[in-house]
Amino acid sequence: MSQLRIEKIQELMKQEISQIILQELKDPRIGFVTVTQVEVTRDLSIAKVFVSIMGNDKQIEDTWNGLNSSLGFIRREVGHRIRLRVTPELKFVLDKSLDYSDHIQKLLLQIEKEQEQG
Template sequence: MSGNSRATRLGDRIKEIVATMLERRIKDPRLGFVTVTDVELTGDLQHATVFYTVLGDAEELASSTAALESAKGLLRSEVGKQTGVKHTPTLTFQLDATPQNAAHVEEALREAAARDAEVAALAATATYAGEADPYRRPAVDDAGDSADDADPAEDERPS
């Protein structure tokens, strides 16, 4: 939707009107469980795109789309009556792809989690390619002191 507040308010109002009309006044048997998700208006408020989702399979989607197209005139006239704007915007219905995109992202996350679990299982049983501790440690003499801890000044004292 455009950045101005009038377009935002009008879009919200159109969304509310269309959703109410679909629920209460449109009695088309082809109309399935339709949810109006968003309305976007052009900057001049002449064209409104109504985004919707349909619960069901492809057949219910096609029949609901046909029902929305046939009810477009009635919905537009009701929007004009209830909003009171000088020029009622034309309505265009477009299927909202957000649920499909969300399902795709969730599937990708599930797949990534499964791969992470697989890698973690492999890492739990893996052994080191070289030594378990690749760092050099100072040698320990019989007294329990490491050779590096010996005072170099002791070696240079005259006897």
């Protein structure tokens, strides 16, 4: 399968999964979730869905459990919205890149503040 088609499918899946999580899921455990990326295997059998979850540790854990319990529903909805022969098996992966960039930003501000004082 061409790389361009896979990239289009990945972007379409990212948009659709974001919409499903935002509008369709009624699970009260699910808090603020952002789908940052989707990676699909070349044979379209597995899709890794990278999600960033905001909140404290308890909220993150609750949201993570809520998302994983909704995998079947999300996969079925993706199958209805995107016409593929086989809907990929979804696997959520926690994306820590936003937390990491926030941490780096705080460190840079702290260094800047120390340089101004010293």
